[in-house]
Amino acid sequence: xxxxxxxxxxxxxxxxxxxxxxxxxxxxxxxxxxxxxxxxxxxxxxxxxxxxxxxxxxxxxxxxxxxxxxxxxxxxxxxxxxxxxxxxxxxxxxxxxxxxxxxxxxxxxxxxxxxxxxxxxxxxxxxxxxxxxxxxxxxxxxxxxxxxxxxxxxxxxxxxxxxxxxxxxxxxxxxxxxxxxxxxxxxxxxxxxxxxxxxxxxxxxxxxxxxxxxxxxxxxxxxxxxxxxxxxxxxxxxxxxxxxxxxxxxxx
Amino acid sequence: xxxxxxxxxxxxxxxxxxxxxxxxxxxxxxxxxxxxxxxxxxxxxxxxxxxxxxxxxxxxxxxxxxxxxxxxxxxxxxxxxxxxxxxxxxxxxxxxxxxxxxxxxxxxxxxxx
Numbered sequence: 565x566x567x568x569x570x571x572x573x574x575x576x577x578x579x580x581x582x583x584x585x586x587x588x589x590x591x592x593x594x595x596x597x598x599x600x601x602x603x604x605x606x607x608x609x610x611x612x613x614x615x616x617x618x619x620x621x622x623x624x625x626x627x628x629x630x631x632x633x634x635x636x637x638x639x640x641x642x643x644x645x646x647x648x649x650x651x652x653x654x655x656x657x658x659x660x661x662x663x664x665x666x667x668x669x670x671x672x673x674x675x676x677x678x679x680x681x682x683x684x685x686x687x688x689x690x691x692x693x694x695x696x697x698x699x700x701x702x703x704x705x706x707x708x709x710x711x712x713x714x715x716x717x718x719x720x721x722x723x724x725x726x727x728x729x730x731x732x733x734x735x736x737x738x739x740x741x742x743x744x745x746x747x748x749x750x751x752x753x754x755x756x757x758x759x760x761x762x763x764x765x766x767x768x769x770x771x772x773x774x775x776x777x778x779x780x781x782x783x784x785x786x787x788x789x790x791x792x793x794x795x796x797x798x799x800x801x802x803x804x805x806x807x808x809x810x811x812x813x814x815x816x
Numbered sequence: 817x818x819x820x821x822x823x824x825x826x827x828x829x830x831x832x833x834x835x836x837x838x839x840x841x842x843x844x845x846x847x848x849x850x851x852x853x854x855x856x857x858x859x860x861x862x863x864x865x866x867x868x869x870x871x872x873x874x875x876x877x878x879x880x881x882x883x884x885x886x887x888x889x890x891x892x893x894x895x896x897x898x899x900x901x902x903x904x905x906x907x908x909x910x911x912x913x914x915x916x917x918x919x920x921x922x923x924x925x926x927x928x929x
Contacts, residue, residue: 570885570886571885571886572883573884573885573886574876574877574879574882574883577876577879577882578873578876578877581869581872581873581876584868584869585866588829588833588836588865591833592837592840592862593839595837595840596840596843596844615830615833616830619827619829619830621892622827623827626822626825626827627820627822628886629879629882630822630823631882632881632884632886633821633822633879633880633881633882634884634887635881635889635890635893636880636881636882636889637881638890638893639881639889639893639896642893642896643896643899645900646896646899646900646903649900649903649904649907652907653903653906653907653910656907658908660910664920667868695886708855738847743901759914776858780929802886
């Protein structure tokens with residue numbers, strides 16, 4: 565027996581039970597009724613047949629319900645399996661998202677490193693050059709006074725008094741104003757670059773040869789350090805640290 | 817709410833109905849003295865029948881898995897099966913695409929050793 569579409573088996577069973585109740589009520593009424601009100605034999609037998617049919621229908625619908633219970637069990641199993649797969653998929657998606665974030669960050673950093681490597685390869689600077697210039701800077705007390713400096717000590721950061729007197733500013737008082745004005749522009753425009761290299765315009769990493777030349781010009785006026793024994797060498801080392809600290813403070 | 821199976825439901829109403837009809841018929845034919853006892857018996861049986869009907873209704877309401885018709889239920893079962901197949905395919909796709917050993921170990925912990 566097939567269940568009509570849209571009506572659940574539960575509703576069907578309940579309606580059959582209701583039908584059985586109604587039929588039995590009808591049957592009892594006709595049994596109790598007086599002879600003149602009683603239904604004919606054939607009607608009674610029809611009611612009985614109907615009751616029997618409903619009884620069969622109830623049993624077959626119960627069999628159907630039993631089958632549906634088995635299907636329901638399968639559905640529960642499938643549902644739990646689907647839920648488990650859902651959990652797995654969500655967990656995997658979470659892991660993949662995390663991996664994606666980590667990889668994209670790593671990729672970005674690797675690209676930055678590659679750029680830096682490429683830049684370093686195109687603008688190579690010899691380490692010996694760097695060390696030599698660093699030594700020149702620190703050994704001549706050009707940036708900071710030596711740690712053991714005391715009044716009267718000729719070692720001090722440039723420019724010293726003698727060098728200031730030798731410079732343009734010291735001689736400016738001796739010159740007439742017109743000469744000063746005439747002499748200033750050419751110095752600023754022509755010789756400025758050579759005498760006082762422009763730090764802001766020249767990139768420090770331009771090329772190795774450029775750098776060598778620019779650094780050479782920068783320190784052209786700085787005398788080569790004279791080796792004065794171990795004591796002086798110690799001073800150089802101290803000055804190296806001092807120079808780094810002072811340059812960092814200058815840059816601030 | 818305890819679950820009920822179909823086997824628990826007693827739908828054997830015919831014997832009880834037969835008893836009730838017999839009682840009522842006897843009630844109509846017997847003398848006034850015995851009529852009263854027959855009436856009591858028949859009303860008792862009718863009450864019993866009603867009780868049995870109510871119990872059956874309650875049990876039917878508690879029966880699991882009959883909220884749909886069989887056709888609808890089978891459709892839902894098929895839909896669930898399809899869903900499961902799709903989810904399995906998706907999982908397999910994820911497994912195939914990932915090249916990281918750690919994720920593979922997570923997916924197949926048994927194959928890790």
